[in-house]
Amino acid sequence: MSYLDKITSPTLLLDEKICRANLKMMADKAQRHRMELVPHFKTAQSRLIGSWAKEYGIKEITTSSVKMTKYLLGDGWENIHIAFPFNPREVEKLDELASSQSISVQLINTETTKHLASTLSNPVGFFIEIDAGYGRTGVDSRDYSKIQEILDIAKNTPNLNFKGFYLHPGHTYYGNIPAIYEETREALGRLKKEFKPQFPHLVTRTGDTPGCAVVEDFGDIDQLGPGNFVFFDLMQAYLGSCAKSDIAVAMAVPVVDIKKDRKEILVHGGGVHFAKDVLQNEDGSMNFGELVYLKDDGWEIPNDGSHLKKISQEHGLLKASDELLGRVKVGDLIGILPVHSCMTADCMGEYLTLDGNWVDHAEGPKN
Amino acid sequence: MSYLDKITSPTLLLDEKICRANLKMMADKAQRHRMELVPHFKTAQSRLIGSWAKEYGIKEITTSSVKMTKYLLGDGWENIHIAFPFNPREVEKLDELASSQSISVQLINTETTKHLASTLSNPVGFFIEIDAGYGRTGVDSRDYSKIQEILDIAKNTPNLNFKGFYLHPGHTYYGNIPAIYEETREALGRLKKEFKPQFPHLVTRTGDTPGCAVVEDFGDIDQLGPGNFVFFDLMQAYLGSCAKSDIAVAMAVPVVDIKKDRKEILVHGGGVHFAKDVLQNEDGSMNFGELVYLKDDGWEIPNDGSHLKKISQEHGLLKASDELLGRVKVGDLIGILPVHSCMTADCMGEYLTLDGNWVDHAEGPKN
Numbered sequence: 001m002s003y004l005d006k007i008t009s010p011t012l013l014l015d016e017k018i019c020r021a022n023l024k025m026m027a028d029k030a031q032r033h034r035m036e037l038v039p040h041f042k043t044a045q046s047r048l049i050g051s052w053a054k055e056y057g058i059k060e061i062t063t064s065s066v067k068m069t070k071y072l073l074g075d076g077w078e079n080i081h082i083a084f085p086f087n088p089r090e091v092e093k094l095d096e097l098a099s100s101q102s103i104s105v106q107l108i109n110t111e112t113t114k115h116l117a118s119t120l121s122n123p124v125g126f127f128i129e130i131d132a133g134y135g136r137t138g139v140d141s142r143d144y145s146k147i148q149e150i151l152d153i154a155k156n157t158p159n160l161n162f163k164g165f166y167l168h169p170g171h172t173y174y175g176n177i178p179a180i181y182e183e184t185r186e187a188l189g190r191l192k193k194e195f196k197p198q199f200p201h202l203v204t205r206t207g208d209t210p211g212c213a214v215v216e217d218f219g220d221i222d223q224l225g226p227g228n229f230v231f232f233d234l235m236q237a238y239l240g241s242c243a244k245s246d247i248a249v250a251m252a253v254p255v256v257d258i259k260k261d262r263k264e265i266l267v268h269g270g271g272v273h274f275a276k277d278v279l280q281n282e283d284g285s286m287n288f289g290e291l292v293y294l295k296d297d298g299w300e301i302p303n304d305g306s307h308l309k310k311i312s313q314e315h316g317l318l319k320a321s322d323e324l325l326g327r328v329k330v331g332d333l334i335g336i337l338p339v340h341s342c343m344t345a346d347c348m349g350e351y352l353t354l355d356g357n358w359v360d361h362a363e364g365p366k367n
Numbered sequence: 368m369s370y371l372d373k374i375t376s377p378t379l380l381l382d383e384k385i386c387r388a389n390l391k392m393m394a395d396k397a398q399r400h401r402m403e404l405v406p407h408f409k410t411a412q413s414r415l416i417g418s419w420a421k422e423y424g425i426k427e428i429t430t431s432s433v434k435m436t437k438y439l440l441g442d443g444w445e446n447i448h449i450a451f452p453f454n455p456r457e458v459e460k461l462d463e464l465a466s467s468q469s470i471s472v473q474l475i476n477t478e479t480t481k482h483l484a485s486t487l488s489n490p491v492g493f494f495i496e497i498d499a500g501y502g503r504t505g506v507d508s509r510d511y512s513k514i515q516e517i518l519d520i521a522k523n524t525p526n527l528n529f530k531g532f533y534l535h536p537g538h539t540y541y542g543n544i545p546a547i548y549e550e551t552r553e554a555l556g557r558l559k560k561e562f563k564p565q566f567p568h569l570v571t572r573t574g575d576t577p578g579c580a581v582v583e584d585f586g587d588i589d590q591l592g593p594g595n596f597v598f599f600d601l602m603q604a605y606l607g608s609c610a611k612s613d614i615a616v617a618m619a620v621p622v623v624d625i626k627k628d629r630k631e632i633l634v635h636g637g638g639v640h641f642a643k644d645v646l647q648n649e650d651g652s653m654n655f656g657e658l659v660y661l662k663d664d665g666w667e668i669p670n671d672g673s674h675l676k677k678i679s680q681e682h683g684l685l686k687a688s689d690e691l692l693g694r695v696k697v698g699d700l701i702g703i704l705p706v707h708s709c710m711t712a713d714c715m716g717e718y719l720t721l722d723g724n725w726v727d728h729a730e731g732p733k734n
Binding site: 007084112135254256266275276313333 | 454455456457459482503504623629631633643682697713
């Protein structure tokens, strides 16, 4: 029986071979640069995929919430880093996690550092997050006095251990990658030089998928932390981080209506399945995902312009090529490559492999 | 203890008083027009909120998936209508639901009608969905031959019972509401006249929140089916369907950093909590939600321009007024009115009332 026979409603397919090739590619790249790969697991959010990652030498991972960390506990990770400016209301939950697992958090201000210092009963590591220059979060890389203030609080707190500097250059998604990485190398290199005398073991970490995919000069940065590369997606393909054939997930959606005259196909699959990230086609129209033909051993990418042009809560409307209109009928399944795989996986809460096995995700199944 | 003391991470608050007032307002409006209100429960997706709806005379509800229907089963609804072009791969699940609950589905083509006719072992009602003119789904209102074909299949099938015509004018969100409702009245009135001789008990239903909120002439339409009005949201407020004070849900988010110089506040609350629906401010900037101040008995709407200007998976960055910057500190909670409450509720999977009680949602808790 094919995995396709199991599917009655929108289902996120995972091609294990592609996913493993992506893990291996990035692990090889880190090794080539004598860096450690600490992938961000906000994309996969899966214990099984974590076990695959270990086969490629990955020993530590990153999450973006206390909750996600709790889900990934107990799998023997040497450390789990929560890469989000720590929310002081979660200090009790953190303390509990830290009683059984090596955990690090991200700090960007003295208020939260003081709160942790006065509350924790278990040891927790921390990175100071450095503002990458696009203003989402982090301390300015030249604000040594603020950095020193945070470090001084930690110095007097046995349970708060400084690990290094973390810089996420998320603006590579729309900026000039070589220029951004020049700034990243400069900022992290300078901070290392400045604070290494006080903290000889500090490490520096950076990593976003577009940058880690194409950059070959990481200077003296110690660790890479990309997340999305585990699956990739259409956004990454259009940025040049991957080929469409490197995308490891596709949504299987049932065809519910066909309008040949309008060259449109209506599927069950909308915003609650894909999330609402969107690309713009060259002609200005919207692209919420692109067609693939599902086969027993994977999917075929036609590249004929068939794409989701409109979605609502549960509906998806495809602009369909003549080939697609000729090949499918109501009740068939087609595949859609997602625009942003992290958000799509979070919506769906599980994966189905091409062997017909369900793979876990922190959110739990949608269906 | 205030409900606020329970909150450590993003939490969707529900003000029961506002929600009940919204239910009553729409039930009163339907009664005034001698119409039946059959609300779409894709917004609330909640059994408890369903029980509130019953107190205002609501006897039937609508869902947008088989899965949502399954969740709402067993609460004594006279009928549950699945307002999505039926997906033939789910016929077995439907048949099972129909063994214990009066169910109706939506049909728009002969393929699915035939499939249901040949498969169902339990009686199921159906509406024919009429294309409202914005091309998402449905049969053209003048395509009598296609409508007759569907009806002819059903006529010979004791388990497939025609109930009437359903038209969802979703383009009221960006079109001229009076003109759209003139077309809606005309189309449904004409179809009723045409098919009533064959089906004397057929009913017509329409309903989207912007239209149902402001239109006062529904012609001979029998039923109203809006969904979003149960909570409303910022999109509806800006469309003029409600006041901001009618919005029944707000996300409580923890403040994790404050940048006074940039007039920005960073909160834990991003795309996985709010979804990514967005409004555009008058100056062209983005608005992913607006600030409210949380109090023990509800929230206060400052209307001072403080809003979420940027979100990523877990981060939310607010443009903050001087008042906001003066009032909050790291670790505090602030409230955010959502842009699109249906999607936000679906992301969060539960609600917290101002009495500190958790309210169920079909998706189940996020935290």
